[in-house]
Amino acid sequence: MIPKALAGTLLALLLAGPLQAQEISQEARGRCWGSNPNAPVVIEVFSDFSCPHCRTLYLETIRAAMADYAVPGKVCVVYYEFPLRGNRYSRQAARWAHAAIRLGPQKWLRVMDTLFRFQGRWTRDGQIEPILASVLSDVLSEEEMNRLRQWVKDPRVDVAIDRDLAEGRQRNVQRTPTFFISANGETERFVGSVQYGILRRYLNNLLARR
Numbered sequence: 269m270i271p272k273a274l275a276g277t278l279l280a281l282l283l284a285g286p287l288q289a290q291e292i293s294q295e296a297r298g299r300c301w302g303s304n305p306n307a308p309v310v311i312e313v314f315s316d317f318s319c320p321h322c323r324t325l326y327l328e329t330i331r332a333a334m335a336d337y338a339v340p341g342k343v344c345v346v347y348y349e350f351p352l353r354g355n356r357y358s359r360q361a362a363r364w365a366h367a368a369i370r371l372g373p374q375k376w377l378r379v380m381d382t383l384f385r386f387q388g389r390w391t392r393d394g395q396i397e398p399i400l401a402s403v404l405s406d407v408l409s410e411e412e413m414n415r416l417r418q419w420v421k422d423p424r425v426d427v428a429i430d431r432d433l434a435e436g437r438q439r440n441v442q443r444t445p446t447f448f449i450s451a452n453g454e455t456e457r458f459v460g461s462v463q464y465g466i467l468r469r470y471l472n473n474l475l476a477r478r
Contacts, residue, residue, distance in 0.1 A: 308475065309451040312449075313330065363425050364400065366425050366428055367419035386403065
């Protein structure tokens with residue numbers, strides 16, 4: 269059981285859905301960020317790059333969880349693209365992020381970092397490519413950047429984003445960020461951001477119950 273004090277804090281900060289059984293598909297585990305796709309805890313995040321709360325969750329919470337839990341193989345983190353229709357450049361950003369998966373997990377992560385860190389710039393005019401090329405010049409070679417430019421135009425990228433959107437709708441995702449934490453045969457749904465200290469205690473409790 270989750271300690272009452274911790275559960276109360278989580279419920280105060282998040283809009284939590286009911287506890288439910290959720291089978292983690294092999295496709296989702298294949299997208300896992302971390303050293304262990306079969307980790308005992310899985311965090312699945314439905315996110316929009318234009319969403320300020322998604323930015324906060326990623327930069328202040330999920331990135332730390334990746335370092336502390338995904339790298340050691342305790343947690344598997346899966347990100348789904350869920351661009352909202354009202355955000356003008358969200359789908360464009362999602363294309364860049366999904367295309368970057370082909371560069372490998374570390375470089376994909378740097379693209380994610382850049383899109384969220386510079387959210388306030390590209391959401392004004394949609395000029396994503398110049399920001400990525402400038403910020404990541406020490407990470408991506410010119411050849412890699414050129415490949416990324418081509419991959420963004422690949423129709424399969426849009427197909428993949430549509431598949432993520434369909435997955436989110438099937439799970440009744442209506443707002444971003446919405447994330448699901450699965451462990452010990454149970455899944456909990458959360459809507460909104462959460463401080464890392466609280467998530468850390470929650471994850472430790474789940475891992476202790478194994």
